[in-house]
Amino acid sequence: MYAYIYARVGNRADAEDLTQQVALKAIPRLRVGASAAAIRSYLFAAARSALANFWTARFGLPEDQLRDDIWIEPRPPEPGGNSAEKVQQILDQLPANYRRVLELRFLRGYSLKEVATELGTTVGGVKVMQLRALRAAGRVAFDA
Amino acid sequence: MPDRNEDRAAERLDRLIADLLAGRHLKATPSDAGDREAIWAAARLAGAREGYPRMSPAFRRRLTGVLEKGEEPPWLTRRAALVAGLAAAAGALTGVGLEEAGRRGVPALGRFAPSAGKSTAATQPASSRAVIDPRGAAGRWADTGLVFAEMVEGEPKRVTAGSVGAFVFRKGNRVVAMSAYCTHLPCELAWKEKEHVLNCPCHDQNFDSEGLSLSEGYKLPALPLVNVRIRSGRVEVLGTA
Numbered sequence: 001m002y003a004y005i006y007a008r009v010g011n012r013a014d015a016e017d018l019t020q021q022v023a024l025k026a027i028p029r030l031r032v033g034a035s036a037a038a039i040r041s042y043l044f045a046a047a048r049s050a051l052a053n054f055w056t057a058r059f060g061l062p063e064d065q066l067r068d069d070i071w072i073e074p075r076p077p078e079p080g081g082n083s084a085e086k087v088q089q090i091l092d093q094l095p096a097n098y099r100r101v102l103e104l105r106f107l108r109g110y111s112l113k114e115v116a117t118e119l120g121t122t123v124g125g126v127k128v129m130q131l132r133a134l135r136a137a138g139r140v141a142f143d144a
Numbered sequence: 145m146p147d148r149n150e151d152r153a154a155e156r157l158d159r160l161i162a163d164l165l166a167g168r169h170l171k172a173t174p175s176d177a178g179d180r181e182a183i184w185a186a187a188r189l190a191g192a193r194e195g196y197p198r199m200s201p202a203f204r205r206r207l208t209g210v211l212e213k214g215e216e217p218p219w220l221t222r223r224a225a226l227v228a229g230l231a232a233a234a235g236a237l238t239g240v241g242l243e244e245a246g247r248r249g250v251p252a253l254g255r256f257a258p259s260a261g262k263s264t265a266a267t268q269p270a271s272s273r274a275v276i277d278p279r280g281a282a283g284r285w286a287d288t289g290l291v292f293a294e295m296v297e298g299e300p301k302r303v304t305a306g307s308v309g310a311f312v313f314r315k316g317n318r319v320v321a322m323s324a325y326c327t328h329l330p331c332e333l334a335w336k337e338k339e340h341v342l343n344c345p346c347h348d349q350n351f352d353s354e355g356l357s358l359s360e361g362y363k364l365p366a367l368p369l370v371n372v373r374i375r376s377g378r379v380e381v382l383g384t385a
Contacts, residue, residue, distance in 0.1 A: 006197040010190030012167035016203045023211060060174030087192040106189035108347065131154040138181025
């Protein structure tokens, strides 16, 4: 559950808060003897609703404006499905320079300065490129 | 002509990204709603950094504490089991978890403390650190060939005990052992004598002699401890047969 949430909020602090919310809400309501599948779907329902609240609170938007599947996923993920694959699919659809800046900055943990050196540009240049690359990534994901 | 609006947006987004990458709360506000799709993408990318995101032992303890407070006794064990399950279920879910978790020495709930060699191991509270603890029959104490009296502080030795690779440090009259593999990608660490750090050549990351990440940005998890003891003056490490 923690991994599921972490993959969606991208930071430990929020992932811990949301995991705790889910645990507090869901665990007292689980019945002894419930099947693993039932527990699983209950926990995911609680996680999805916690994530929905998270995004609507951040952006000050009502939930129906974030109804898009991508914000509030309608189903639990397939067992064995890997959220890193989704990120890879998005990256694969981006132009090479956008993909490169995002891979270095996020997946390989380079600082802005290191990315700038690697790509032969300035820190300001990397910030702008990063903005454009993320907007493009968002478009790819949301249009899919 | 530079685009002022774009520069401002780039600056703002980078501040949010810096928080994400440092493990801090996402501080997006309604004024960021216009760029929410880019922020969503940033969160997903930041969330894909770790192959297998795990609850930190500290958070696990806090969560167990929160859940146990104010509950009737019959629930306690079940509850604790479920907390452990929150992490384990994620492993089954993402399909990458368990093997990786095992390799990185993620302890199951209640198994933080080394099962043996307590008197000689662990410089820090063992509860805050993962410990490589081969299960049951698989575990075997291996003579490393090191003679404790010949070990010098600040000169760790690389040892292998079956499938467990470790660096053994002398700390005063004790020994401490920790995994010889980086907690980011599993590259083998090398001791840099001049800088006094364990260095990962793959991404040039350093750990100090306590096994703690020296990264300036996102701190990597500490190197898991390896059980170690001194028997008849010789250093033994708990590895696998």
